[in-house]
Amino acid sequence: MIxxxxxxxxxxxxxxxxxxxxxxxxxxxxxxxxxxxxAVTGCVEGALKRFKQFKRQGLNLNVVSWTSMIxxxxxxxxxxxxxxxxxxxxxxxxxxxxxxxxCLLPACGNIAALxxxxxxxxxxxxxxxxxxxxxxxxxxxxxxxxGRIQLSRRCFDSMPRRNLVSWNALLGGYAMHGKTKExxxxxxLMQKSGQEPDFISFTSVLSACxxxxxxxxxxxxxxxxxxxxxxxxxxxxxxxxxxxxxxxGRIVEAxxxxxxxxxxxxxxxxxxxxxxxxxxxxxxxxxxxxxKLFELEPNNPGNYVLLSNIYASKSMWVEVNSxxxxxxxxxxxKNPGCSWIEIKNxxxxxxxxxxxxxxxxxxxxxxxxxxxxxxxxGYLPHTDFVLQDVEEQDKEEMLCDHSEKLAVALxxxxxxxxFPLQVIKNLRICGxxxxxxxxxxxxxxxxxxxxxxxxxxxxxxxxCSCGDLW
DNA sequence: CTAGGGTTAG
Numbered sequence: 001m002i003x004x005x006x007x008x009x010x011x012x013x014x015x016x017x018x019x020x021x022x023x024x025x026x027x028x029x030x031x032x033x034x035x036x037x038x039a040v041t042g043c044v045e046g047a048l049k050r051f052k053q054f055k056r057q058g059l060n061l062n063v064v065s066w067t068s069m070i071x072x073x074x075x076x077x078x079x080x081x082x083x084x085x086x087x088x089x090x091x092x093x094x095x096x097x098x099x100x101x102x103c104l105l106p107a108c109g110n111i112a113a114l115x116x117x118x119x120x121x122x123x124x125x126x127x128x129x130x131x132x133x134x135x136x137x138x139x140x141x142x143x144x145x146x147g148r149i150q151l152s153r154r155c156f157d158s159m160p161r162r163n164l165v166s167w168n169a170l171l172g173g174y175a176m177h178g179k180t181k182e183x184x185x186x187x188x189l190m191q192k193s194g195q196e197p198d199f200i201s202f203t204s205v206l207s208a209c210x211x212x213x214x215x216x217x218x219x220x221x222x223x224x225x226x227x228x229x230x231x232x233x234x235x236x237x238x239x240x241x242x243x244x245x246x247x248x249g250r251i252v253e254a255x256x257x258x259x260x261x262x263x264x265x266x267x268x269x270x271x272x273x274x275x276x277x278x279x280x281x282x283x284x285x286x287x288x289x290x291x292k293l294f295e296l297e298p299n300n301p302g303n304y305v306l307l308s309n310i311y312a313s314k315s316m317w318v319e320v321n322s323x324x325x326x327x328x329x330x331x332x333x334k335n336p337g338c339s340w341i342e343i344k345n346x347x348x349x350x351x352x353x354x355x356x357x358x359x360x361x362x363x364x365x366x367x368x369x370x371x372x373x374x375x376x377x378g379y380l381p382h383t384d385f386v387l388q389d390v391e392e393q394d395k396e397e398m399l400c401d402h403s404e405k406l407a408v409a410l411x412x413x414x415x416x417x418x419f420p421l422q423v424i425k426n427l428r429i430c431g432x433x434x435x436x437x438x439x440x441x442x443x444x445x446x447x448x449x450x451x452x453x454x455x456x457x458x459x460x461x462x463x464c465s466c467g468d469l470w
Numbered sequence: 471c472t473a474g475g476g477t478t479a480g
Contacts, residue, residue, distance in 0.1 A: 067475040102477045137477040168478045175479090203479050236480055268480065 044076040061092070067100045074107035080347065082107035083116055098129035102138035109145030112424045112451060115345050117142045133159070137166040144173030147422045147449035147456055168200050175204040177456045178466055180212030199231050206240035210247055211455055213469055218244040239268040246276025247469065255285050267296050271303070278306050278313075286310045294326075301332045302427075338426045339403035343414045350406040363409045367401055370409075374439050404433050404450060412444055422449035429457060429470070438462055 051069050054061060066089040073082035086104050089096065096104070101124050108117035121139055124130040130139075136159040143151040152173045159166060167190040174183035187205050190197060197205075202225050209218030222241055225231050238261050245254035254273055258265050270289045277286030290307040297303065308323040327333075337352040350357060357363070404425050411421035429452045441448050442462030450457040458465035 062474090064473085064475045069475095071475065097475090099474090099476050103475070105477080132476090134477045139477090141478065163477090165478045170478090172478060200479050207479080239480075 044072050044078055047072055048078070048081065061094075063089075063094055063097055063100065066094060067096070067103055070100060070107075071103040074103060074110065077110075079107040079111045079113075083113070086120075095127070096123070097127075098124075098132040098135055101129060101132075102134040105135075105138035105142040109142040111340050111342075111347055112146045112422055113342050113347055114146040114148065114422065115342060117146055131160050133161050133163055133166060136162070137169050140166065140169040140173065144169070144176060145451070147177075147451060147458070149173050149177045149179065149456075162195075164195060164198060164201075167195050168198070168204065171201055171208075172204040175208035175211065176451075177458070178208075178211040180208045180214055183208035184217075197229065197231075199234060199237070202229075202231060202233075203236045203240060206237060206244065210240055210244035211466070211469075213247065213467075215244055215248045215250070235263060235266060235268055238265070239272060242269055243272040243276070246272055246280070249276075249280050251276060251280055251282045251285050255288075265292075267293060267300075270296065274303060274306050278310050281310065281313055283310055283314060298330065299332060301327060301334050304332065305334055335427060337403040339407040339423050341407040341411050341421065341423050343411060348407070348410060350403045350410065352401070352403045352406070357406075357410070359410060359413065360406075362413055363406055364401075366409045366413060367405060370436070370440060370443070373443055374436070377439070379435065379439060402430060402433050404429060405436060408437060408440060408448060411448075412440070412446070417445060420447040420449065422451070424451040426453065428452045428454055434464065434468075434470075438464055 047069065051061075051065075054065075066085065070082050070085050070089075073079070073085065082104055086096065086100070089100075101120060105117065105120060108114075108120060117139075120142075121130075124132075124135050124139075129135050136155055139155045140152045143149070143155060152170060156162070156166065156170045167186070171183055171186045171190070174180075174186060183204060187197065187201065190201070202221065205221050206218055209215070209221065218241065222233065222237065225233060225237070238257065241257060242254045245251070245257065251273075254276065258269055258273060261269075270292045274286055274289040274293060277283070277289060286307060290303060293300070293303040304323050304327045308320050311317075311319040311323065339350045341348050341350070348357065404423050407423040408421060411423070415421065429450055434457070437448055437450065437457075437459050439462065440446065441459035446459075448459040450459070454470065455466065457470070
């Protein structure tokens with residue numbers, strides 16, 4: 001009955017019913033709990049709290065109750081909590097099954113917790129659930145999100161059965177890693193094996209072309225999508241095309257496309273247009289894009305920062321200040337940069353400008369030493385990117401370091417030479433960090449994987465897989 | 471007695 005209410009989204013009724021059941025003296029079991037959980041997952045925090053209460057009250061939580069709690073956590077940014085729940089449920093003597101695993105794996109991928117992900121992979125092998133299509137697909141995605149695209153491929157190849165989602169997961173993985181050639185190969189292979197692509201396959205194909213700078217090929221696939229496959233382009237596809245043209249410096253062409261698209265452009269269209277205007281110093285179109293974005297997403301600080309950067313790169317300080325004033329009047333601050341790194345099964349979070357990490361003095365010392373080495377080899381800081389940070393709140397950030405540098409330094413300090421590092425960041429990597437990490441990869445002989453909001457950067461022997469194009 | 475909880479892009 002409760003499940004019925006929940007299904008029809010009468011969440012309030014299902015919670016009331018749950019309460020009545022209690023007062024009538026019925027003890028809820030795992031089934032009724034898993035039915036009522038989605039009703040409170042409108043807010044994960046609330047659901048987690050309720051769940052812990054149920055557990056304390058000694059209610060019979062079953063595999064489904066635990067699984068749905070894990071799913072709510074990994075779908076709502078509570079990745080560490082999801083991992084913790086997985087551990088707890090096993091301590092309670094419950095055995096995760098082939099549904100629990102694909103609920104949990106995205107949590108490992110989200111925070112690039114490779115060791116945790118590998119442990120879950122081992123668990124699914126030992127418990128004979130690794131042949132499940134959902135499990136296999138979730139593994140492909142997890143390894144791709146942890147920077148190990150070769151392992152994604154190995155999982156894919158070993159799957160006894162695959163579906164559209166499995167193909168898309170691999171295709172998307174290659175796209176995110178900027179492996180354009182491999183992505184297009186997979187796209188062809190999937191069709192040869194009889195799997196029709198869908199609109200998600202095309203977002204990956206287009207974004208792979210964009211990452212690899214294959215402008216003409218991207219235009220070809222975009223046209224072919226509706227012509228040969230009968231898939232009408234959606235906002236996401238136009239968004240990829242704007243990035244593709246913008247990256248190639250063809251800003252006017254990108255803007256023309258935006259004006260001619262059949263649906264109303266939103267932030268996912270104007271955003272990439274503004275970014276490419278920042279990269280290619282196009283003030284006129286940048287101002288148009290920014291004005292639209294200020295209407296569509298007035299509280300997104302990134303847009304103000306981008307426009308002000310365009311002004312700053314042209315030394316238009318009056319305009320820089322007026323944008324900063326707009327931000328201030330809305331009470332907006334630049335999103336704090338934040339990075340994660342997993343070291344010996346523990347995930348560390350580093351914030352630009354905070355002193356919370358106990359090893360911060362060592363980190364600062366290490367980065368100072370690296371700066372000296374870099375200067376010896378002729379490196380100059382990227383002033384273009386320092387211009388971003390002229391406002392007072394950001395001066396601290398200039399004095400200390402961006403979070404991705406802190407995370408890399410922490411990794412260097414706590415692992416032995418030759419051990420690869422991987423960092424994930426909540427914003428896009430800046431030019432200075434990119435240059436510093438390239439240097440570190442050579443000087444310290446480390447492979448370093450950095451996942452930013454856009455793609456993966458694989459630093460090795462002083463070069464990056466993105467070919468300095470991002 | 472069973473169902474229920476599931477994977478991909480942006």
